[in-house]
Amino acid sequence: xxxxxxxxxxxxxxxDIKRHNSSKxxxxxxxxxxxxxxxxxxxxxxxxxxxxxxxILPACEISWxxxxxxxxPGLIVVRGDIESVVxxxxxxxxxxxxxxxxxxxLAVRGDFRTGIIIDSIEDVMDLPLSAxxxxxxxxxxxxxxxxxGEIDWDGAVIPLLDIEKLAAKITL
Amino acid sequence: MxxxxxxxxxxxxxLMRFSAGGVVFCADADQIESVAVFDRTVSDELVWLRDExxxxxxxxxxxxxxxxxxxxxxxxxxxxxxxxLDVCEVAGKEIRSFPPLVEPFAMEQGLWGVIFPGGRxxxxxxxxxxxxxxxxxxxxxxxxxRLFAAGREAVSAGS
Numbered sequence: 001x002x003x004x005x006x007x008x009x010x011x012x013x014x015x016d017i018k019r020h021n022s023s024k025x026x027x028x029x030x031x032x033x034x035x036x037x038x039x040x041x042x043x044x045x046x047x048x049x050x051x052x053x054x055x056i057l058p059a060c061e062i063s064w065x066x067x068x069x070x071x072x073p074g075l076i077v078v079r080g081d082i083e084s085v086v087x088x089x090x091x092x093x094x095x096x097x098x099x100x101x102x103x104x105x106l107a108v109r110g111d112f113r114t115g116i117i118i119d120s121i122e123d124v125m126d127l128p129l130s131a132x133x134x135x136x137x138x139x140x141x142x143x144x145x146x147x148x149g150e151i152d153w154d155g156a157v158i159p160l161l162d163i164e165k166l167a168a169k170i171t172l
Numbered sequence: 173m174x175x176x177x178x179x180x181x182x183x184x185x186x187l188m189r190f191s192a193g194g195v196v197f198c199a200d201a202d203q204i205e206s207v208a209v210f211d212r213t214v215s216d217e218l219v220w221l222r223d224e225x226x227x228x229x230x231x232x233x234x235x236x237x238x239x240x241x242x243x244x245x246x247x248x249x250x251x252x253x254x255x256x257l258d259v260c261e262v263a264g265k266e267i268r269s270f271p272p273l274v275e276p277f278a279m280e281q282g283l284w285g286v287i288f289p290g291g292r293x294x295x296x297x298x299x300x301x302x303x304x305x306x307x308x309x310x311x312x313x314x315x316x317x318r319l320f321a322a323g324r325e326a327v328s329a330g331s
Contacts, residue, residue, distance in 0.1 A: 063293040064195065065274060066225035067281040072274060075286065075293060082286050082293075084271035114273055170273065 032129045036160065038153055039105060040119040042094025045158050047151055048105065052163040056121055057104040071170060076104065076115055085115040086170065088161075092143045112167035127151060132160060145169060183264030187287075189257040189294060191234065192220075193227025196294040198287065201259065203242055203299060210236035210252055220252045224302065225281055241299045251299060262287055267296065280305040 035050030062074040062085050073087050085104060104115040135147040136157075146169065148162035187198035188207070218238060222228050234255025241249040267285045270278045278284070282302025283295045 064227075065270075065278055065281075065295065066193075066195065066227060066283065067277045068274060069277070072277070075271070075274065077288050077291065077293065082268045082271060082288075084273040086273070111272075114271065 033126050034129055034132075035124065035126055036151060037105070037124050038122040038158060040122060041117070042089040042092060043119065044092070044094060045122060045153070045156065046092070047153070047158045047160045048107065048163065049148075049160070050124060052107055052109050054106045054108045056118075057106060057115065059103060073117070078106070078115075083113070083115050085117060086166070087117050088146070088166065089117075091146055091166070091169065107163045107166075109163040109167060112163065112171065116166075123153065125153075135159065181263070181265050184261055185264070185267075186259065186261050187296070188239070189260055190237070190253040191255045191257060192253045193222035193225060194230035194233070195225070195227055196257070196292065197221070197253070197283075197297045198260075198262075198294050199239070199297050199299060205240045205242045207256065208238045208240070210238050216248065216250060218250050218252050222254060224251075224306065239299070243300065249299065249303065260289070262289075 036047045037050050037053045037056075038045060038047045040046075057076070057078065060076055062076055064074045065072075068074065071087050071090055073085055076083050076085055083106065102117050102119045103121065105118050105121075107114055107116050132149040132151055135144060135150055143159060146161050146165050147159050148165070149160045150157050151160055152158070186201040188201050188204055189196065189198045191197070220228075222230065222232070232254045236252050236254055237256045239251045239253065241251060243249045266287055266289075268287070269275065269285060270283070278295070279301065282297050282299060282305055284298055284301060285296035287294050287296065
């Protein structure tokens with residue numbers, strides 16, 4: 001039998017297998033993950049991107065500042081720095097907070113930085129990006145303006161809030 | 173270190189610390205010509221700071237005093253505050269600016285900075301900035317007589 005330069009079927013098959021595995025690996029790498037923080041605000045659950053929540057601060061006194069709109073209840077002191085505090089309940093169609101005894105999530109996105117009043121923190125978890133679905137068109141307008149998408153958590157659909165949209169809404 | 177940092181580090185302000193509507197404020201002593209005990213029989217047009225800043229609902233705690241503000245125009249500008257607390261000196265590096273979200277609203281009220289001696293926040297107020305802000309919002313001279321009447325009612329209710 002004479003040797004031939006033609007590609008053997010086994011070689012071709014092995015090449016295909018390698019290419020397939022290689023492309024599969026690329027897909028796996030591209031499937032990014034993100035951390036989300038699930039909180040309650042006004043009695044409802046919402047999620048934030050974990051990278052946008054710098055820390056969760058315990059309840060503290062919020063100093064009222066004359067002339068601020070209702071969504072800005074005032075200022076807090078955090079380790080020698082002054083931070084603004086935003087009450088997002090009215091944007092979400094929830095009732096105005098009363099006791100101001102909740103936690104404060106310190107949100108940072110680019111140059112935008114503020115505390116956000118939350119009732120409690122429920123969970124922090126890693127999610128594949130594909131787990132974030134587009135927001136339902138049936139959501140009411142006030143909340144929808146701040147949404148980036150939705151995630152499933154504990155058998156419920158949780159709106160994912162976008163700090164950049166919040167910044168665009170309230171920054172003068 | 174740049175020139176701005178040097179200027180802030182070297183700056184020292186003598187501040188009059190007082191309260192109005194349950195909020196603590198500080199004003200640069202250089203801006204205040206005189207301080208007098210509030211006399212409710214005086215008929216001069218006075219600006220009650222508690223009314224001007226929208227915190228008229230809080231009870232008046234203390235004995236109101238009248239600041240006469242240096243305007244440089246010869247026009248009288250007298251502001252009533254609820255209670256004179258003390259005079260203190262602060263270094264420039266102790267003063268914080270308002271966060272960007274809050275600053276535009278604060279500036280309209282004449283508030284330009286924050287200090288927190290002992291952990292309690294006090295707002296730095298510039299009375300001339302306040303006057304300018306109110307004029308730009310109201311489109312003219314604030315109704316001093318109306319403010320005077322409202323403040324006097326608060327004192328009557330609190331005493």
